[in-house]
Structures are given as C-alpha cells and as structure tokens.
Amino acid sequence: MTAAMTAGLLTGCGGAGSASGSAASGGDDVTTLTWYMSINPVAADTEKVIAKLNEYTREKIGVEIDYKVIANPDYKEKMPNLINAGEYFDICFTSNWTTDYLQFTGKDAFMDITELLPQYAKETYDFIPQAVWDAVKVNGSIYGVPSYKEMGWQGGIVYNSDMAEAYGIDMSTVKTLEDYTKVLEVVAEKSKAEGKNVVGVSGLTNAWPMAAPYESLTGNPKLPAAAAVPEFGNFQDVASKTVFNQYASEEYMNYCQTVRGWNKAGYLGGDPVNYDSDIANRDNDFNNGALFSYFIQYAPGTSESMSASSGHGVGFVALMDPLFETRSAMGGLLAISSASEHPDKALEFINLLNTDEYVGTLIRHGIEGEHYTAVGDKQVDKTMGGTLTENGYDYTYGWQFGTPFNQKWDISYPDNIEQLFQEYNDSAVISSNNGFTFDAVPVETQVAALTNVISEYTPSLETGSVDPAEYIPKFLEAMQANGVDDLMKEVENQLTTFKSAK
Structure with a gap:
C-alpha cells in the first residue's frame, strides 16, 4: 500500500x-x-x-x-x-x-x-x-x-436484579446451569402471568466454555485440543490426558442437553443463534426488560457500570473462578x-x-473541563455535549491503551473498583501450560477444515436448536474426517517440546 x-x-x-x-x-x-x-x-x-x-x-x-x-x-x-x-x-x-x-x-x-x-x-x-x-x-x-x-477471564451470567427481586428469585443459589433452569422456569411463569414474554437468557453461543471451563491449547477455545484445569474438577474421565477433544466429552453432551431443554421450554429467543449475534438488539431488550439475562465474560465493575446505563439493577452470577491462560x-x-x-x-x-x-x-x-469533570481525586464524570463521534471524547474503560490502573475511573464504576480488580486477579487460576503458544502452520489445512465444521455444528448444538443425541455423533464424525487427530497430535508434540524446555 x-x-x-x-x-x-x-x-x-x-x-x-x-x-x-x-x-x-x-x-x-x-x-x-x-x-x-x-x-x-x-x-x-x-x-x-x-x-x-x-x-x-x-x-x-x-x-x-x-x-x-x-x-x-x-x-x-x-x-x-x-x-x-x-x-x-x-x-x-x-x-x-x-x-x-x-x-x-x-x-x-x-x-x-x-x-x-x-x-x-x-x-x-x-x-x-x-x-x-x-x-x-x-x-x-x-x-x-x-x-x-x-487476569484471565471469568464466565457467568448478568441479570436484571430488579426483575429477580420482583419475581422472588434468590440468585445466590445458582452455581451451575442445572440450577439456572429453575430460575428460567420462574421468569417464564411470572412474566407470562403479567402478560409479557420475557426472554430468559441469551449469549449461549459463547456459554459452553463457561459451563465447563478448560484450557485452550491452540489459543482458540472453539478448536478441539484442550487440557483439564484441576481446580475446576471438570473432565475427570480425561483429566490425565495431556490433550483431549472437549467436544467428545460427557460435559459437552450434558451442556447441549441442558440448553436443548431450555430451547424446547421456550426460555430462549425465537431464533437464538441470530438473537445472540445482534448485540444492539440484545442490549436494547435487556435495558427495556424484555430480556432477563445473558452469558458474559465478566470484568470487575461490569454489573455496576451496566446498572448505571440500563435503568435497572444488574447482578452477576459467576459460573467459575477467573482462569488465566496464554491467550x-x-x-x-x-x-x-x-x-x-x-x-x-x-x-x-x-x-x-x-x-x-x-x-x-x-x-x-479526554480533556478535563471539556470532555469530563473531575469527581474527587480518582473519578471523572463525562460532560461532553453530544455523542462520541459528533463532538466528544471518552473511552470509559480504554483498556486498549494500556492498564486502567493508572487512570481516573468513570463514576459509573464503584469507588472500590481497583480493590475489586485486585481481588479478582488474586483469585485467578493460572493454567499449568501458561506460556505455551501453538504454531498452527504444520496443520493449517486441518485447522481451516475443522473451523468450517465447528461453524456448521456448534451454533445449533449450543443453543439447543437440535437434538444433541443425534447431532453430536455427526459432529464428531465430521471432525474425524477433517483431521482432528492430526491437530491433536501436533498440539501434543509441541506441548511436550515446550514442557521439556522449561
């Protein structure tokens, strides 16, 4: 160029x-x-x-x-x-x-x-x-x-806490997806009694790794080739293996069966795959009370910040401790x-x-007095007169520029936001293979083919749109025909070399 x-x-x-x-x-x-x-x-x-x-x-x-x-x-x-x-x-x-x-x-x-x-x-x-x-x-x-x-990522569910309180739902009892089924039942029952049809949950296309966390050895959690994280207690039947295919696990079948039940019960949007992909529509429905909850990779202060912008209370249920891995x-x-x-x-x-x-x-x-007003020593309040693209400047979190710990925070975040980050980071589980980076070049043909297979099967499986008992075997056969064994072997060989060099 x-x-x-x-x-x-x-x-x-x-x-x-x-x-x-x-x-x-x-x-x-x-x-x-x-x-x-x-x-x-x-x-x-x-x-x-x-x-x-x-x-x-x-x-x-x-x-x-x-x-x-x-x-x-x-x-x-x-x-x-x-x-x-x-x-x-x-x-x-x-x-x-x-x-x-x-x-x-x-x-x-x-x-x-x-x-x-x-x-x-x-x-x-x-x-x-x-x-x-x-x-x-x-x-x-x-x-x-x-x-x-x-440090790392933490999967869970953000929800409308005002609605949960109004419906008498105790979210502190939710530890697993099976627990969440009971919550969705109540939301469906109570909202219909009010003449509403509130969507119970969205974000399922990203939820599977949160339901049964694993370490992604390729750097892409959608590609097969995972390692068990002992602290989470998942994948006990394959935990001794250096590398395994997470889609061939009992946990994956259980997840798909759970969300299949949610779909059939009407707890999801009418077209959950497309609903998940339309973030603007999701946010609008969540703010307006037409959506109760969605899966999210959480960062400290997110629920407080969302509460400030949504017009209702927002809570968060963690499904896992934070996991720090190479990616x-x-x-x-x-x-x-x-x-x-x-x-x-x-x-x-x-x-x-x-x-x-x-x-x-x-x-x-931006510039103090023009784009924001200082609030105390550690916070700012936006004062721009229009939208960001018209006559303003503000990147509330701005993580792309570097660490947020050297800046003043927007008032939408709680006063103790840095303490929350510290607690989050202190609780992170550091994967045993941290630092391992996979070179996909030797199997790039297989990676491309498997990516297509995964894109074909997982959206419908992971939103409960098809019967997992029928489609997971087809999914596994398609991966087998497109080089999953080659990928797994290459990952294992590179991981062995990495460990021997440490």
Missing part, C-alpha cells in the same frame, strides 16, 4: 512522518513516534486530545506522537496490509483478534524487547505480573507490552516495529501510558 493511499485511509494526529515514512524529529530534542491504534469508534475530538498529549510528552520524555487511529473493523484488514507493505511505524496495537500478535511476531514484524523493557519501561515491567509476561513470550522472548487489567494476555498489546528507529523512546512512551495518571486519564477520557 502506498503512502498516498495510506494517508487517505487513516486519521493522522499530532505530527507528520517524513516523506520516506520514517520517524521524523519534532525538534532538536523531540522524537516523533508513529503510533497505529485500533479503537472504535474514532472520537471526534481525537486530534485535540492528541495535541494535548503531545504538549505533555514533549516536556516529559522528549516525544510527540503521530497518531494514526483506525476503527476496529477496518484495522483488522488495513494494519496487516501496512505491515506487509513495509510501511514505517514505531508502535502498533496487536492482539489475538486483530493484527495477530503471534503471526506477525513470526514474520519478524515486531521487535524483541526483552532486554529493553527493564531499561526503558522499568515501572511497567515491574508492576505487570510475571505470569502475564510469560504468557506473551514467543520462543522465550517478549515482543509486545500487554494491557494489564483483569488471556493476548487480548491487547502494544508492539514496537522491528524497523523502528526509536525503540527506546517508544518504550518510554508506552511506560507513560501505563504509569502516568495524567496520560492515562487524558487518552481515555
């Missing part, structure tokens, strides 16, 4: 690169860093905020930012094209869901910063737990600075280009994003 084409596609803020695309000097003692960022939506006042940021960073570390921000849906396509075309940059956002961290590390697009981190980003290096650094290592080296927020740390990282002329300054800037409260608050909430 040419530089001219790139200029037409991107929003550039705060500086300009040289004609060749390399980083330019903003003055005798100022270095300009080109930063490609994925965020959605692109706020109207981005240029104004970056100008304010540059005022500060020029004085603080002798850096100004040439900020090129691309909305999330486009970034997934455009950033890889820019990297492959050799476009110059210093910093870019990468993850396991856009501009794939492992893929581009393997292509030598990102710089090995293992030795540079303690020198130029010592504060960040010291406060991010070692387990997180271990998770982002590739062949023993670090190629990106992860966003340190909640958990790859949800968002800032990587430095292997061609960067200023890796030292790039790391100094990333260090500010993670440790400087002014920078963290500015990049997330």
Whole structure:
C-alpha cells in the first residue's frame, strides 16, 4: 500500500512522518513516534486530545506522537496490509483478534524487547505480573507490552436484579446451569402471568466454555485440543490426558442437553443463534426488560457500570473462578516495529501510558473541563455535549491503551473498583501450560477444515436448536474426517517440546 493511499485511509494526529515514512524529529530534542491504534469508534475530538498529549510528552520524555487511529473493523484488514507493505511505524496495537500478535511476531514484524523493557519501561515491567509476561513470550522472548487489567477471564451470567427481586428469585443459589433452569422456569411463569414474554437468557453461543471451563491449547477455545484445569474438577474421565477433544466429552453432551431443554421450554429467543449475534438488539431488550439475562465474560465493575446505563439493577452470577491462560494476555498489546528507529523512546512512551495518571486519564477520557469533570481525586464524570463521534471524547474503560490502573475511573464504576480488580486477579487460576503458544502452520489445512465444521455444528448444538443425541455423533464424525487427530497430535508434540524446555 502506498503512502498516498495510506494517508487517505487513516486519521493522522499530532505530527507528520517524513516523506520516506520514517520517524521524523519534532525538534532538536523531540522524537516523533508513529503510533497505529485500533479503537472504535474514532472520537471526534481525537486530534485535540492528541495535541494535548503531545504538549505533555514533549516536556516529559522528549516525544510527540503521530497518531494514526483506525476503527476496529477496518484495522483488522488495513494494519496487516501496512505491515506487509513495509510501511514505517514505531508502535502498533496487536492482539489475538486483530493484527495477530503471534503471526506477525513470526514474520519478524515486531521487535524483541526483552532486554529493553527493564531499561526503558522499568515501572511497567515491574508492576505487570510475571505470569502475564510469560504468557506473551514467543520462543522465550517478549515482543509486545500487554494491557494489564483483569487476569484471565471469568464466565457467568448478568441479570436484571430488579426483575429477580420482583419475581422472588434468590440468585445466590445458582452455581451451575442445572440450577439456572429453575430460575428460567420462574421468569417464564411470572412474566407470562403479567402478560409479557420475557426472554430468559441469551449469549449461549459463547456459554459452553463457561459451563465447563478448560484450557485452550491452540489459543482458540472453539478448536478441539484442550487440557483439564484441576481446580475446576471438570473432565475427570480425561483429566490425565495431556490433550483431549472437549467436544467428545460427557460435559459437552450434558451442556447441549441442558440448553436443548431450555430451547424446547421456550426460555430462549425465537431464533437464538441470530438473537445472540445482534448485540444492539440484545442490549436494547435487556435495558427495556424484555430480556432477563445473558452469558458474559465478566470484568470487575461490569454489573455496576451496566446498572448505571440500563435503568435497572444488574447482578452477576459467576459460573467459575477467573482462569488465566496464554491467550488471556493476548487480548491487547502494544508492539514496537522491528524497523523502528526509536525503540527506546517508544518504550518510554508506552511506560507513560501505563504509569502516568495524567496520560492515562487524558487518552481515555479526554480533556478535563471539556470532555469530563473531575469527581474527587480518582473519578471523572463525562460532560461532553453530544455523542462520541459528533463532538466528544471518552473511552470509559480504554483498556486498549494500556492498564486502567493508572487512570481516573468513570463514576459509573464503584469507588472500590481497583480493590475489586485486585481481588479478582488474586483469585485467578493460572493454567499449568501458561506460556505455551501453538504454531498452527504444520496443520493449517486441518485447522481451516475443522473451523468450517465447528461453524456448521456448534451454533445449533449450543443453543439447543437440535437434538444433541443425534447431532453430536455427526459432529464428531465430521471432525474425524477433517483431521482432528492430526491437530491433536501436533498440539501434543509441541506441548511436550515446550514442557521439556522449561
């Protein structure tokens, strides 16, 4: 992609690169860093905020930012094209869901910063737990600075707590999906008695790993190749195996049978697969009381924040303790280009994003007095006069920029939000294979074929739309015919090599 084409596609803020695309000097003692960022939506006042940021960073570390921000849906396509075309940059956002961290590390697009981190980003290096650094290592080296927020993921159900109270439902009794069946029965009965037809639950297309948590050894929890996590007590019949197919387990059959019962009883939307995919409609129904609950990967403060925006109380039922595995740390990282002329300054800037409260608050909430009003020492209240894309700037959580622990929090979060994060992180179960990253290249044909098979069968199975006794055997046969054994063997071989090298 040419530089001219790139200029037409991107929003550039705060500086300009040289004609060749390399980083330019903003003055005798100022270095300009080109930063490609994925965020959605692109706020109207981005240029104004970056100008304010540059005022500060020029004085603080002798850096100004040439900020090129691309909305999330486009970034997934455009950033890889820019990297492959050799476009110059210093910093870019990468993850396991856009501009794939492992893929581009393997292509030598990102710089090995293992030795540079303690020198130029010592504060960040010291406060991010070692387990997180271990998770982002590739062949023993670090190629990106992860966003340190909640440790791992925790599955559960958010629900309308006002409705639960009105219907006399004690959600503290819910520990399993079987327990939740009784809740859905009450919601259906009580809402129909009021002349309503409240949907009991949605989000089932993402719920299976929450119902019976396992460690994903491929980095993609939908692909077969799992390891049991002893702390959860699941998969006892295969727990001794290094790798197993989670879809061939008793737990998967039980899950599908449970949600099949929910579907037949009318507790789900009329078309649960499409209902799950329409997030805007789901949120609207939840806010309006037409949907009682949905499955979610939870972060501390989510229910409180949702309560502030939904117009009713929101509660959360955890189905598992938080699980930290390799893929958990790859949800968002800032990587430095292997061609960067200023890796030292790039790391100094990333260090500010993670440790400087002014920078963290500015990049997330905008300019005080214009985009927000300070509330005490640790909170902000949005004051923008319109929508984010029209005349405002606010990324309430803003985890893509770095850790949220160096910023002021939006007032929709509880006062003790950082304590909640600490408790969450302290309770996380760290998988025994943390740090293992699977190289899919030797079996990429099988992975592609299995991905198609999974996409064909799991949506209907995991929403109770078909009889699992009939369709799971067909599903397993289709996987067998498309190389599941090859995938499992390759994962096991690589995992054995990884463990022997530790």
